[in-house]
Amino acid sequence: MLAALLVMALGAVVLGAVLGFAAVKFRVEGDPLTEKIDAILPQTQCGQCGFPGCKPYAAAMAKGEADINQCPPGGDEGIRKLADLLGREYKPLSAEHGVEKPKALAVIDEQRCIGCTLCIQACPVDAIVGAAKQMHTVIAVQCTGCELCVPVCPVDCIDMVPVAENITTWKWKYPVVAIKPVTTH
Amino acid sequence: MQLFDFNGGVTPDYHKEASTQSPIAVSPAPTFLVIPLHQSIGGTPRPLVSAGDRVLKGQRIGAADGDMSSAIHASTSGHVVAVEMRRMPHPSGLSALCVVIKADGRDEWIARQSFDYRSHTAAETRDYLRDAGVVGLGGAVFPTHLKMSPGKGDKLDTLIINGAECEPFITCDDLLMRERAEAIIQGVVILRDLLAAGRVLVGIEDNKPQAVAAMTAAVQAGGHQDMAVVAVPTRYPAGGAKQLIRVLTGIEVPHGKRSTDYGVQCFNVGTAHAIHEAINLGQPLISRIVTVAGNVAAPRNYEVLLGTSMEALLTQSQPLPDTDRLIMGGPMMGVSLPSKDVPVVKATNCILAGSKKLFPPPPPEMPCIRCGECATACPADLQPFELYWFSRAKIFGKAQEYHLFDCIECGCCSYVCPSHIPLVDYYRFAKSEIWANESEKAAADQAREQYEFRQLREAREAQEKAARLAARTAAGRAAATNALAVASDATSDATPAAAPVAKSATTPATEPAQTPSPQAALIAAALERARAQQVQPANTTNLTPEQQAEIAAIEARRAQIRAQAHPHLPPDD
Ligand code: SF4
Ligand code: SF4
Ligand code: SF4
Numbered sequence: 001m002l003a004a005l006l007v008m009a010l011g012a013v014v015l016g017a018v019l020g021f022a023a024v025k026f027r028v029e030g031d032p033l034t035e036k037i038d039a040i041l042p043q044t045q046c047g048q049c050g051f052p053g054c055k056p057y058a059a060a061m062a063k064g065e066a067d068i069n070q071c072p073p074g075g076d077e078g079i080r081k082l083a084d085l086l087g088r089e090y091k092p093l094s095a096e097h098g099v100e101k102p103k104a105l106a107v108i109d110e111q112r113c114i115g116c117t118l119c120i121q122a123c124p125v126d127a128i129v130g131a132a133k134q135m136h137t138v139i140a141v142q143c144t145g146c147e148l149c150v151p152v153c154p155v156d157c158i159d160m161v162p163v164a165e166n167i168t169t170w171k172w173k174y175p176v177v178a179i180k181p182v183t184t185h
Numbered sequence: 186m187q188l189f190d191f192n193g194g195v196t197p198d199y200h201k202e203a204s205t206q207s208p209i210a211v212s213p214a215p216t217f218l219v220i221p222l223h224q225s226i227g228g229t230p231r232p233l234v235s236a237g238d239r240v241l242k243g244q245r246i247g248a249a250d251g252d253m254s255s256a257i258h259a260s261t262s263g264h265v266v267a268v269e270m271r272r273m274p275h276p277s278g279l280s281a282l283c284v285v286i287k288a289d290g291r292d293e294w295i296a297r298q299s300f301d302y303r304s305h306t307a308a309e310t311r312d313y314l315r316d317a318g319v320v321g322l323g324g325a326v327f328p329t330h331l332k333m334s335p336g337k338g339d340k341l342d343t344l345i346i347n348g349a350e351c352e353p354f355i356t357c358d359d360l361l362m363r364e365r366a367e368a369i370i371q372g373v374v375i376l377r378d379l380l381a382a383g384r385v386l387v388g389i390e391d392n393k394p395q396a397v398a399a400m401t402a403a404v405q406a407g408g409h410q411d412m413a414v415v416a417v418p419t420r421y422p423a424g425g426a427k428q429l430i431r432v433l434t435g436i437e438v439p440h441g442k443r444s445t446d447y448g449v450q451c452f453n454v455g456t457a458h459a460i461h462e463a464i465n466l467g468q469p470l471i472s473r474i475v476t477v478a479g480n481v482a483a484p485r486n487y488e489v490l491l492g493t494s495m496e497a498l499l500t501q502s503q504p505l506p507d508t509d510r511l512i513m514g515g516p517m518m519g520v521s522l523p524s525k526d527v528p529v530v531k532a533t534n535c536i537l538a539g540s541k542k543l544f545p546p547p548p549p550e551m552p553c554i555r556c557g558e559c560a561t562a563c564p565a566d567l568q569p570f571e572l573y574w575f576s577r578a579k580i581f582g583k584a585q586e587y588h589l590f591d592c593i594e595c596g597c598c599s600y601v602c603p604s605h606i607p608l609v610d611y612y613r614f615a616k617s618e619i620w621a622n623e624s625e626k627a628a629a630d631q632a633r634e635q636y637e638f639r640q641l642r643e644a645r646e647a648q649e650k651a652a653r654l655a656a657r658t659a660a661g662r663a664a665a666t667n668a669l670a671v672a673s674d675a676t677s678d679a680t681p682a683a684a685p686v687a688k689s690a691t692t693p694a695t696e697p698a699q700t701p702s703p704q705a706a707l708i709a710a711a712l713e714r715a716r717a718q719q720v721q722p723a724n725t726t727n728l729t730p731e732q733q734a735e736i737a738a739i740e741a742r743r744a745q746i747r748a749q750a751h752p753h754l755p756p757d758d
């Protein structure tokens with residue numbers, strides 16, 4: 001009996017210590033509401049919302065300093081999710097911040113690139129590789145399609161190419177509900 | 186032997202007799218073969234050939250992309266005409282990268298060599314199977330080498346060989362077992378040895394007595410005491426891996442677990458045959474048995490080179506004139522193909538021609554009446570009507586909570602639904618939406634990480650720059666303070682560490698010198714150094730009078746602008 005009690009007590013002490021340690025060691029940094037909002041934002045980091053990236057916009061929304069309809073890449077669905085999370089009224093995307101577009105990726109015309117590194121400096125997610133006077137190229141899987149590299153290119157060699165559907169990204173369509181049997185042919 | 190029962194299931198019309206009347210025919214090698222690079226679960230293999238290359242039968246033309254992938258080979262000898270996008274046997278009708286080969290008619294093999302798996306390590310054998318392109322031929326095309334590691338511990342209790350073939354119309358495994366039982370058993374022996382399996386159970390539905398007999402004979406001829414061929418009751422989907430495991434061993438593999446956690450692993454008979462060909466004969470996977478059935482005059486099984494056009498294959502079985510659709514797979518789980526002009530791939534177990542008469546269009550979909558028929562029929566013990574509701578309403582999180590991903594898309598629920606709801610269509614829709622959301626989320630997470638990393642890096646770079654500047658000023662500071670100490674007896678701020686280093690370094694010019702403080706002295710020293718560093722530009726010697734006049738004018742303008750922009754700045758030399 002005593003042994004059992006001791007074991008339980010010891011267990012409680014050890015677990016308490018572990019929990020205490022974990023609470024210190026793995027403390028969640030930052031404001032949890034900002035994090036939650038940031039998790040909804042598309043992370044395109046394009047700045048169209050008027051903030052220098054998604055996180056700053058999230059922080060402004062958390063403080064109630066920005067509206068929920070300023071992110072064009074997030075689109076309608078994003079606004080709905082934000083409205084849900086923040087308990088605010090849904091409103092359509094503000095036209096002044098842009099329009100929702102299908103996702104596109106930057107492609108550098110490697111023949112025309114002069115290796116000026118301006119696009120590297122503009123890219124918020126380091127999706128462009130290259131060195132001074134060397135041809136530059138975009139790492140497609142890292143490109144968010146923010147378009148920030150397009151205006152800075154002095155020789156205008158960056159194009160935004162829409163992402164085409166392929167076998168792996170293809171999705172089954174929502175089943176069409178037949179109202180009555182149709183006879184074709 | 187005691188057999189168990191799985192829940193649910195249905196007994197549709199099997200339609201298997203027609204295609205089992207004649208033996209497997211060899212489909213002739215076509216002139217052009219279109220071989221898709223992506224034919225299995227996992228990464229798309231890298232093409233190893235380009236247009237103009239000559240290839241031999243069995244030559245590797247696509248290298249596995251990492252370990253979660255499987256190689257691709259030329260099905261006959263000839264020349265590569267193109268490596269290009271061609272339409273895939275996929276419900277989307279989209280294209281993917283294919284190697285197009287013009288056959289030379291010689292059908293010339295590479296040097297074939299058997300692989301002695303007993304003298305190689307398990308890892309080498311796995312790599313060999315990956316490079317031989319062996320994947321699951323039951324329809325799921327999961328790379329076989331990835332299933333070759335025994336689960337917990339290093340041995341398997343039971344190796345299950347799946348010859349159930351429960352789906353209507355499909356008979357390719359049946360014929361393979363009837364005609365090539367010995368080769369299958371040789372493949373099974375390899376699997377048993379590699380997985381160190383304690384016993385082997387071959388499960389075959391009891392509507393295939395000839396296959397059961399042939400396989401039993403092959404096991405007896407080989408004298409394998411540890412193998413048993415078991416006829417299991419015919420009920421769809423007895424050939425589902427979890428269902429067959431349940432029937433043969435009584436083990437119920439719960440949600441989120443793998444069968445190997447319970448010491449069981451399951452392979453299709455066609456896969457065992459492919460393993461035998463790869464290891465014992467040195468032949469990579471370049472052909473498979475395909476059932477052509479449904480609305481055709483002569484249903485039959487064919488041995489088909491991968492890359493053969495489905496249309497060419499279908500023609501051999503003489504499709505009836507009212508054929509209006511093509512299904513890859515069976516009527517329960519198959520997918521409709523938007524075109525006949527697609528190649529036969531590793532996943533093609535059956536080509537089913539359909540017509541209005543054979544598969545009449547379903548009656549209109551009615552509302553769900555919550556009768557529960559679907560739940561009774563579901564072999565995966567799910568609640569299909571809940572999954573349907575949440576998928577239809579696009580509440581995907583809930584659908585996942587109800588284990589949407591345990592659904593094997595067997596179609597039993599749609600089959601029994603009195604309201605004729607195409608339930609599986611909704612599940613497929615929901616699954617692909619969830620996958621797309623997940624990959625979008627992964628991409629967003631990556632972008633967030635990259636963005637935060639860049640912010641950190643920029644902050645660090647700014648800091649380093651400031652530190653560098655500070656370090657450079659430090660020398661000047663020392664000299665200046667020395668000079669001051671000589672000039673006055675001021676000692677208060679004389680220690681270099683006490684002064685705001687960064688400030689004096691970055692904003693020297695904005696603090697006009699008023700008192701001879703140490704800071705002012707530092708600023709003066711910095712300015713002095715800056716001046717000293719200014720080298721005379723090399724192109725300002727030997728100038729003509731006009732050039733000199735022009736330079737003077739420019740300098741005057743510059744001075745003016747500078748005075749306007751920074752009124753508090755001392756004029757720069
Ligand atoms: S507009 Fe651009 S930067 Fe702003 S939240 Fe949306 S994706 Fe992020
Ligand atoms: S490559 Fe261009 S479009 Fe893509 S993330 Fe970088 S800056 Fe944006
Ligand atoms: S069988 Fe059909 S009608 Fe009945 S509960 Fe299931 S989905 Fe609803």
Ligand code: SF4
Nearest residue numbers: 563592593595596598
């Ligand atoms: S399709 Fe899915 S939900 Fe329907 S019966 Fe089969 S496993 Fe169950």
